[in-house]
Amino acid sequence: MLKKALHRIALGAERLLDRVPPRRNRSGADLVIDPHIGYSTAEHVIVRGRVLRGLRGSTARHEQGVLRNVWQMVSLFLTDEVAGVTVAHGRATAVTDDEGYFQLLLPVGRPPGWHDIKVTIANGGTASACPVFVPRPDARFLVISDIDDTVLHTSAYSLLRNLWTTFSGNALTRRIYPDSAALLQSLSENGRNPVFYVSSSPWNMHGFLTQVFSQAGLVRGPMFLRDLGLSETQFISAGHGSHKGSSVDALLKAHPTLPAVLVGDTGQKDASIYRDAVQRHPGRVSAVLLKVPQNGLDADDRHDLKQLRASGVHVFPASSFEGAVQQLNLWLPPP
Known part of the structure; x- marks a missing residue:
């Protein structure tokens, strides 16, 4: 019963957000990347993230109250994701899906450890560093x-x-x-x-x-x-x-x-x-x-x-x- 109620509330909130017209036509200038930590396979280095129309959130403080905490958490879900946008690193490109997510497949060959991959948005969006982890060859498990x-x-x-x-x-x-x-x-x-x-x-x-x-x-x-x-x-x-x-x-x-x-x-x-x-x-x-x-x-x-x-x-x-x-x-x- 509670899950159904939450479903109705969330669906209604998303519909309201979808009715808000964008401040600019999809030029890319107001778009940002929410980077997700990527990983490596035998075939590809997989860069992950999500294209949004602005990132929400603010710095947390130890002394802030519950209402402030609630608002900060709720704001994480008030996203305006953007579909059909091309992102790139060098010659590699990917297009965001209906929820704004992308996976950019890069060739393997980077040394073990952490790498920040610069990803750009077509038509002038803000470039972001998307972290990727490549495991060591001597890993046991x-x-x-x-x-x-x-x-x-x-x-x-x-x-x-x-x-x-x-x-x-x-x-x-x-x-x-x-x-x-x-x-x-x-x-x-x-x-x-x-x-x-x-x-x-x-x-x-x-x-x-x-x-x-x-x-x-x-x-x-x-x-x-x-x-x-x-x-x-x-x-x-x-x-x-x-x-x-x-x-x-x-x-x-x-x-x-x-x-x-x-x-x-x-x-x-x-x-x-x-x-x-x-x-x-x-x-x-x-x-x-x-x-x-x-x-x-x-x-x-x-x-x-x-x-x-x-x-x-x-x-x-x-x-x-x-x-x-x-x-x-x-x-x-x-x-």
């Missing part, structure tokens, strides 16, 4: 981590609590779990192993999450978020499980020689999602680490964990990730 209630306190298992946590806080007050941050730092091995993040949060939250992660000193990595995809019959473009599963599929395909360590929590049925991923990609997942909430495991969780273990995957379900790295060192081949 890749890490794919959930965000909500695994790394970041969200209360995603309850819609009301999730909304309150999301909209009442700001980039300086949101809480990162220390054990999760320490786990990902250890798994990264000082940047040797790439870390990727998957979340059901919309792409509108990308910049905000980047600030939260940076503020907390969390390992930097590309994110795979969701499009809101508002329509008469649809609130969000894909379900939680299908989005996370397809993101895992894409990352395993992008790194065909690397085994994966999957990190998540049982509050949103990650055990089931990761079990399905293991079945789709036999031999590719080395370990599954799951944070267990205070209410513990239910019967479905226990069944999913049993199936994961039966497939030969090492499983670490616990209320804290403390001790997980030591356990992993017993499971994974030595460096």
